[in-house]
Every structure is written in structure tokens, then in C-alpha cells.
Amino acid sequence: MNLCTYLERAAREFPDRVAVVDPSGREWTYRQLDDTSSRVAGFLAARGVVPGDRVGVIAPKSAEVVATLFGIMKCGAAYVPADYTAPVTRNRTLLSDCAVAAVFLDPSCAGIMSEWPTPAVPLVSWFAGDDPGVPGVPFGDVCAQAPLAPSRLTADDGLAYILYTSGSTGVPKGVKLTHGNASCYVDWCSDEFQPVPEDRFSSHAPFHFDLSVLDLYVPLKHGSALYLISEHLGKTPQELAAFIATNRLTMWYSTPSILSLLAQFGGLEKHDCSSLRVVQFAGEVFPVKHLRSIVERWPQARFYNLYGPTETNVCTFARIPTPIPPDRTEPYPIEHYCFRVTDEEFDAIFAASDVAAIGAMHALQSRGFEVPADVAVVGFDDIPAASLSTPRLTTVTQDARRAGELLIDTLIDSIETGEIHNSLLPVHLTIRDSSVCDHGA
Secondary structure (H helix, E strand, O other), rough: OOOHHHHHHHHHHOOOEEEEOOOOEEEHHHHHHHHHHHHHHHHHHHOOOOOOOEEEEEEEOOOOOOOOHHHHHHOOOEEEEOOOOOOOOHHHHHHHOOOOOEEOOOHHHHHHHHHOOOOOEEEEEEEOOOOOOOOOOOOHHHOOOOOOOOOOOOOOEEEEEEEEEOOOOOOOOOEEEEHHHHHHHHHHHHHHHHOOOOEEEEEEEEOOOHHHHHHHHHHHOOOOEOOOOOHHHHHHHHHHHHHHHHHHOOEEEOOHHOOOOOOOOOOOHHOOOOOOOOEEEEEEOOOOOHHHHHHHHOOEEEEEEOOHHHHOOOEEEEOOOOOOOOOOOOOOOOEOOOOOOOOHHHHHHHHOOOOOOOHHHHHHHHHOOOOOOOOOOEEOOOOHHHOOOOOOOOOOHHHHHHHHHHHHHOOOOOOOOOHHHHHHOOOOOOOOOOOOOOOOO
């Protein structure tokens, strides 16, 4: 499903419900959010942005930025968010790397447009703020554009957004996510967390971080309200605890570090956070002593550990059993795959074989599929199946192996060297030499 369908459907069903509350406290209804996003789409389409183009967005979180993300997708393009506090050179590199056709910037990011590295300079629009002194279209003028109707909604396999890795192992890499990829995850979240229109979701993660996918699309699918948390508030535990209590948030999602800060320094005993019913964390190990502390403060909530690479948003999870035993010291690991694969999808991929290649299994998981329990377990060449971290991830024939390679070729756009190293550790083999070849070179 195209992600914009969530917003358009909610705007029809709940036009006057609050969709987004931005850090200043302004409330935007679903009608306002849908209309503004359609005007952003009209602005882009009128200036030559076409389906498949990429559009950068670099600014602090606001209702206008949320509308812009949806407007870009309504135009058929993909949004490329980046950190507005990052160095100018990094952000300029990211935008030029994916050849953005347009960019929406906070005026504080004006330096990005100086010394643009290619002859084709993208269309620029500025969010509200001081005059950046660089040519561009003010966001107010963008909103005066006639709405694009109908929207250019791409198919499930159309590109929705590109998230860049940190670059900790080298140059940042852009990970391309489709509407189908994200909606598969959103649908799983809907099944597991059971959101309702009365829910109030936090938006703690920045939009260039993959945790934001749940924050943005799950509430809008269900007509819930999304509360945007500024960077300053997000790092100030006492103010953050008061924010949760005052706004009666029901759904929370952040890294364990933030929850640990809340547990230690948030003064949770002073705040009534009994409205919280689901607390999710991802991205790091959660020290048990801090997890136990916050579970004791919020006993009414269900706690979830989510995990997955950027390519899948999230693909594994565990619900934390509560209360946490006082003698437990080990962190809680993930336990389950998030997704399912239909019989038709499984048959289409493995029509030629009744067993699955290890590569194909990993590729299936990157698409959000769970391997059926009755898949045969067979050894991978001389590697005993028992030595694999997940025994069902197996292979037998060259055809199956090639199927896995083809799936990986088409699905994985970003592979870090550290990920390759870590994926080999569970196999416990002695590897003398290895090499990686780019078949397209």
C-alpha cells in the first residue's frame, strides 16, 4: 500500500481530529495536514518534479515538515531526510549523492547550497525563519500552490524514502525503502499494538532515523494524534517526563538510552504517566537495572524490544515479561520475527525447490517475511545446520543458491563491512581468504 493512502483515508474519516501537535504546541487536523501535503505535491509537480525523483528535507521537526514528507510522496517522489545539525559538507554530500531534484531546508542550513558540486542545482524551498540570503521559495508560497489532484501515488514497489547510514564504517550509504516495505511494517505494528483513534503517539526520533517510520505512519493509519518532540526536549529527562504526563501519551518509542535517562533523572515519581499503554525501544541494549526501574514506574504498560536493520525498519521483536525478576542481570534478547509470508508469495519464490537458500531466507526477511515452520532443514554444503544461528536458514541446490543471490541483488542496497563480518561469526568456520566482487563493475 502507498503510505499516502493512510493520510488520505484518515482525512476522509476523521477530518477534524488532531493529526499532529508540533513542538510549539500547534495542532494540525487531518484535513489541514492532507490539504497542505497536496499543495506541496502541486508545487513540486508544477516545477517539474516527476515520479521517481528524490527530494531532500533538512529541518527541525514541525507539522510543516510532516506535510512536506507526504507531499513529496503524493507527487510520486521519494523524500531524503537528513540531520539539520550535521555538518554542511555531510548534508551536501548526501543530497548530491542521490541527485535530489528539489530540497526543503531550514534557513539555518543555507550553507548547504553554496558550492553545489554538480551543474544541476536543485529547486530550493525554505521553511519559516530568517531570510537565508539564498534564492529559494518561501514555504508560505508553496502552500499557496493549487493542490495536486489526483495524487501521483506510486505502486507498492515505488520508492518512498531514502535513509542514510551513519557512515561509521566509511562513507554514508543510502538505503532505499519502498512503500510496500514500510507498509508491511506498519501493518505488523497495527496487528501487534492495536492502535485506536484515541491514541497519542510520541515522535521522539528524528525523521532521518528509521524509528520515525513507526512514529509517522502507524498513528496516521488509525486516525491517532502524533506529538512531535523537539531535539532539546528529547534530551531533557525531567521536561520529557512532564511532557508525557501532561499530554497523556499512550504510545512511546525511543532508544533505550532515553528511557534510561528517564528512569534515572526524569523524576518519574512526580508524574502521572498512567496513560501509557505501550512502550517500545530499539537500537541498543537496554541495561536490565534501568529497564526494571521504568517497568516498576509504568506497570500498566506493555514493553517491547524491537530490532532490525534500516533495510527492514524492524524485523524481530520481543515482548518483555513483567515484572522483571529482581535477580535478572542479562538484557532481554529479541525472540520472534515480525512478519508473515503468504502461501502464494512463498510458492512464487520457491517454485523450483522445496528447500530454501540461506541467501533467499535472509532476503525474505529483508522483505518482512517469516519462513514457514515446515521448511526442510538441510545442511549448507559442509556446514552442519545446527551450527547456523537460525537452523532453518539453509540451502541445497545451485538453483536455490542463485535464487537467494538474485533476491539479495534486488533487495539489499546497503551492506556494511561490519555486517558481513558479524554475519559470519555464528557459523564458526575457519576462513582463510575472502573477497567481494561487484558484478556490475
